[in-house]
Amino acid sequence: MRKIIHVDMDCFYAAIEQRDDPSLANLPVAVGGRPHSRGVIATCNYEARRFGVHSAMPSAQAARLCPDLVFVKPSMSKYKDESQKIRKIFHQYTELVEPLSLDEAYLDTTDSPHCHGSATWIAQAICQEIFDKTNLTASAGVATCKFLAKIASDWNKPAGLKVILPEEEMDFIETLPVKKLHGVGKVMSAKLEAMDILTCGELRKVELKLLINKFGKTGKYLFDLCRGIDPRKVKPHSSRKSVSVETTFEENISRWDDCENQLLKLVSSLSRRLERVGNAEQIRKVYVKIKTDKFRLHTAESISQGLDVKLLLALFKRLRDQYPDPIRLLGIGIRFPEKNRQKMSRQLNIPF
Incomplete structure (x- = not known):
């Protein structure tokens, strides 16, 4: 029986900004682009969420929902530094740590000797140590598999712990x-x-x-x-081969303006995802894919030194010229280089 923990920081970017700037205390805060610059919310704190603001929302819409919303420009270097501190804490308890982004990770504590082998106690200790060393809160979920642990970590946010015992699954x-x-x-x-x-x-x-x-x-x-079967392992040394986003339309689209607008929305979404992954500077290729109304999938890609919007539009235009049928799905993504893929006693009453 495995013991999997999923740790998820609470409003990570916004929490760091509030911690570092006392004037933001108790105010609705959003990290992301400004409303007048067609920006998008990367994350926001719970004060902002009470007004309906959420990540991936256009900043202009967020400002309408919450007129007093304070916008803070992202500081990725600061977030990466905090993430490294947190990962060091994870590795004190197990070497089987699989980061999903700067603010969340899976841990396999099945064979960990810490806290008498109790994943519940390990999760509690990790969250407490994160708070003691960073003054940031984390939530954790404990279960026998990844998907249940991830669901559990969101159950009692913020600063919460949810344990799904094997007999309760x-x-x-x-x-x-x-x-x-x-x-x-x-x-x-x-x-x-x-x-x-x-x-x-x-x-x-x-x-x-x-x-x-x-x-x-x-x-x-x-x-x-739905039967609790999820054999996916925690992969501590795996690195991302690619990052992508896509959307399936309720109604097929054909007009260039509609297609361009949808692609630009995906660029914003992919940019936010890359910020969470934290290695956007290593991009080597970009690609666009479409699925037509005939359910045929077509892809175009090109070498790129970054997330090049003009190149993505050019790739999309090439696909449209070749396959002019109405589009039911549109996706974009980036690929990382090949080398990047290689980096990488006494009987006690102990809870699960």
Whole structure:
């Protein structure tokens, strides 16, 4: 039985800015671009969220929702420094640490000797040490697999801990909305809802054959997840090969202006994701992909020294010239270089 912890910092960027600037205390704060510059919110604190502000929201819209919102320009070097301090704390308890971004990571503590081997106590100790050394709060989830640990870390935010005991997993998953499952986005969630499947309990009642016929390999994946089966390992030495974003449209689009606007939205989204990953300077290629109304996928890519918007638009234009059919899906991404992929006793009453 594995013991997996997912640690997620609370409003990481905004929390750092508030910590370093006492004048921001108790104010709604957003880190991101200014409203007048077509900026986008990278993250915001809980005071701002009460007004409906959230990450990936256009700054102008956020300012309308919360007129007193304080905008702070991102300081990535400062966030990276804090992230390194936090990762050192993780490694005090286990070498099996898989960072997902600057502010979250998976830890496999199955064989950790610390805290008498209790993942619950290790998670508590980590969160306390993070606060003691950085004056920042973190939330943690503990479970036997990755997807449940990640869901649990979001359960009692901020500064919370949620432990899903092995004997409680099936009851916990029973009422869990399917949209909470790893890999289930808006499109998949809508398809499941069309089948009157809203919870994992309802998903469990569907036969494997039907799910595979409907969703292919993803059907088997869903069949396993709703039963708590997630064999993915914590990979401490893996590095990202690429970062991408995509969107599937409710209605196919064809007009150039519509396509261009959607691509620029994706550029903003990809830029934010790269900030979280923290190695945007290592980009070596960019690419664009489209899926037409005939469900045919086409991709164009080019060497690039960064996230080049003009190059992405040129690649997209090349695809449109070759494949003028209406588009149902649009995606963009970047690739990192090949070398970057290689870096990388007494019986006690102890809780899980």
